[in-house]
Amino acid sequence: MNPARITGAARIGGIVGLPVTHSLSPVIHNAWLEAAGLDAAYLPFAPPDAAAFEALVAVGRAGLLSGLNVTAPFKEQAYALADSVSATARASGSANILSFRESRVLADSTDGEGLLWALARQAPGLSLTGAMVVMLGAGGAARAAVAALAGAGATVRIVNRTPARAEALARDLGGSVEVGDPATAFDGAALVVNALSVPPDLDPATLAPGTVVMDMTYRPVRTPFLKAAAAAGLLTVDGLAMLIGQAGPSFRAIFGQPAPDLDPRPLLLAHLEEPA
Incomplete structure (x- = not known):
């Protein structure tokens, strides 16, 4: 050094x-x-x-x-x-x-490049081409991430407590970005990303086996959401890698x-x- x-x-x-x-x-x-x-x-x-x-x-x-x-x-x-x-x-x-x-x-x-780098390092087996990705949140943290995921070939469903914000983000980015119905958005998801600053109202145990779970928050690195996902046997990606x-x-x-x-x-x- x-x-x-x-x-x-x-x-x-x-x-x-x-x-x-x-x-x-x-x-x-x-x-x-x-x-x-x-x-x-x-x-x-x-x-x-x-x-x-x-x-x-x-x-x-x-x-x-x-x-x-x-x-x-x-x-x-x-x-x-x-x-x-x-x-x-x-x-x-x-x-x-x-x-x-x-x-x-x-x-x-x-920010989007950081997200893709984190996925490549901690979930190297995940292919985004043609994959269904669910983004939890529609704020500033989500915007660059959604753009990068769509650019990498994924279809991105946005799930947000305020549907109007999700609709605005989907409208701005267009293409393979859509608003997801919370009741069905996780069907077929290869990746779920939490872009909220709080733990999401989602039990990872309800996700299909093989789903990758990412949390963009890094304080703590092992968030409650990631701990629950790991306990359910799912591969996790943390915000520190991003x-x-x-x-x-x-x-x-x-x-x-x-x-x-x-x-x-x-x-x-x-x-x-x-x-x-």
């Missing part, structure tokens, strides 16, 4: 959200910066409102920041403030990365080079005080 150094030429990146104190992104990125020996730092930013967030983006546009990861509640505003957006960000209607290059703001979304999966392309976008070959998962589990 190369020693990190911070000089007057250091590149500065970070994570912006409200709140942001819970974020594990600084743990991941600063470990990678140290491993790569880069003259750089990755910091948390918590602007109190939309005006302060816009001011932070102006700081980046002025060349004082290399890039930012963006989390709630600023993803949609980040998308709106960008000079150019990637096809992935356009599909999800939000951005979780802003890169600053020559006074321009570039927006991208890697976080790591989206961090790699974020690092490349912000610092201009691939993340080093250092698996941050053991470090993150130790930080969360959870067993490996």
Whole structure:
């Protein structure tokens, strides 16, 4: 491992959200910066409102920041403030990365890429081509994930407590995205993804054998939903894997080079005080 150094030429990146104190992104990125020996730092930013967030983006546009990861509640505003957006960000209607290059703001979304990375690592036998996927929730966390799953060839049924939100998301994304009836949505599902911030009102034991169950939440890593799924004999995928999966392309976008070959998962589990 190369020693990190911070000089007057250091590149500065970070994570912006409200709140942001819970974020594990600084743990991941600063470990990678140290491993790569880069003259750089990755910091948390918590602007109190939309005006302060816009001011932070102006700081980046002025060349004082290399890039930012963006989390709630600023993803949609980040998308709106960008000079150019990637096809992935356009599909999800939000951005979780802003890169600053020559006074321009570039927006991208890697949340969907992180989800696909997590599935490939923890459920390698799952093929999304032609698969039926049920997405629990229709908020910001679900949007990029649904776009990525549909782009990978799956049909996605959205199940949400407020049907109007599910209908709006299905209408925005179109194609193989539809609204599911809670009574029948799980029939034939190969994958069920929880994008809610709370445990869903679903007993995994009612799912068909072989269904993969994913929870996008990572505090705790083994959520009650995943524990119930494992107890029912189902394969599970956790939100920590998704976080790591989206961090790699974020690092490349912000610092201009691939993340080093250092698996941050053991470090993150130790930080969360959870067993490996």
